[in-house]
Amino acid sequence: MRAILRTIGELSITLGVVLLLFCAYLLWGTSSYTERHQRLLQQQLVAEQAEKTLGKIQLGGAVALLKLPRLGATYKYAIVEGIEDEHLRQGPGHYPGSAQPGEVGNFVVSGHRTTYAAPFNRIDELEKGDDIVIDAREARYTYKVTGTKIVEPTEVDVIEPVPGRPGKKAEKAVITLSTCHPEYSARQRLIVFGTLAKTEERDVI
C-alpha cells in the first residue's frame, strides 16, 4: 500500500515538473526556431531588394520588415507571407489576399504574443500617432496608429479592406495588426489599426 502511494506521489511530482518544463519550452524554447527563420527571411529581403524586377511574393516568402520605434530602436521583424501555423512560427504573418504594403486597402498582419519569440507581445503599448514602419522591397511605408480594439476571434470585420465596414470599397491604405488577448490566452484578439501617412520610394539598384 505504502509503495503504491509513494509511486503515485512520485508520478504526480514528475508530471508537475514536466508541465513546468513545457511552460519554459513554450516561452523560451520556441523562440530559437523563430530567430533562426527570421535571419533567413531578412537575408531574403536584402537579396530581393537588390534585384531589378521584383517578383510576386510566394507563400512563405518574406514580405517586408516591420519596425515599431515605440518598442525600441532595435525592434525589427521580417513579415512572412501566410497565416498558417508554419508561417506564424517564423514571424508576423501577412494575410494572403489582403492589401500589399502601401497599397489601397487593408494590409493585415498577425503575430504571436507569448510564444515563438513573441513579436507582438508589446503591441498593446502602441499609442495613437505612433509610427508603424513597413520597409517593403520597393519603398518604406510609414503608417500612423489610429487606435486599438479588443475583439472576439469571430469578428472578421477588422480585416476587411475598410475595417469594420464589410463590402465597402477601400479608398485609403490602412494597416491592421492582430494578436491574441489577454496574454497567454486565445480567448480574444487585440487589434491595432493604422493609416498610411508617408511613402519613401527606394531606388532599386
Place this chain on the structure above:
Amino acid sequence: MYGFVWRHLPGNTAAKLVGMLLLLGLAGLFLWYGVFPWLEPRVALDEVTVG
C-alpha cells in the same frame, strides 16, 4: 519508482548520483526536442488570427 531506479544503478553512491542525473538529463532532452515540439501545435495557447 525513483527508488527502483536508484537500486538498479551500478556503483557507489557517487556513481549512482551521476547515473541518475544522466538519466534525468536524457529524459529532459527527449521532452524538449521530441515531445514538446510535437505537443505544442496541439495546445492552442497563442491563437492570433481572426476568422
